[in-house]
Amino acid sequence: MTPHLPRAIEQGLANCHGCARVTPVAARCCPRCGAVLHLRKPASLQRTVALLLAAIALYLPANLLPVMTISELGDVMASTILEGMEEFWRREAYPIAIVIFVASILIPIVKIVALVWLCAAATGRVHPSPRILGRIYWFTELLGRWSMVDIFVVSILVALVQFGAYMTVTPGPGALAFAGVVVLTMFAAMSFDPRLLWDRLEIMKSTENMPPLPDRE
Secondary structure, eight states: OOOOOOOTTTTTEEEOTTTOOEEEGGGOBOTTTOOBOOSSOTTHHHHHHHHHHHHHHHHHHHHHSOSEEEEETTEEEEEOHHHHHHHHHHTTOHHHHHHHHIIIIIHHHHHHHHHHHHHHHHTTSSOOOHHHHHHHHHHHHHHHTTTTHHHHHHHHHHHHHTTOSSEEEEEOHHHHHHHHHHHHHHHHHHHOOTHHHHHHHHHHHHHHHSOOOOOOO
């Protein structure tokens, strides 16, 4: 059986959110940077859920509104994310079509689902193993590094195609909505405190180790 190791929260120690210095929470303020000390991020789950709901609300118009407008020899065509992906695929621009699908469709859905699952784990609605929790959180952090890939692709595409004499590409309102989805999911990942997961695991362990209540006669 693994011995119980002392935890910072049990010792009344807080990790400063500004400079990462470990200080007794009784000090209230970090002696290095002056930030207010908290054992956990205040209202972490509430803010994360609120940001996720806003991201989900923007995800629908981000896919329904045109993300780009293509003008070719006087013919103007407004394309959504899926239509733009199909157009690039039809023009045999397979790498761009694949990047748009992965970054615009797959990554946002996976990131939202992963954050919702982490919030459910932090509240005790699901009970995964610590290894799965660590992998899901690591995967969420990894996805955050590629959140703006599609926006960069559209920007580069606009800059390159503008040099053509017969075709121009301009961003549409769907790009703004999708940028909002990206920013909101990034803030949701930043506001989520992963230490809540380990707190929930400690509560589960302590509950399992409690002796059974005596039977009443």
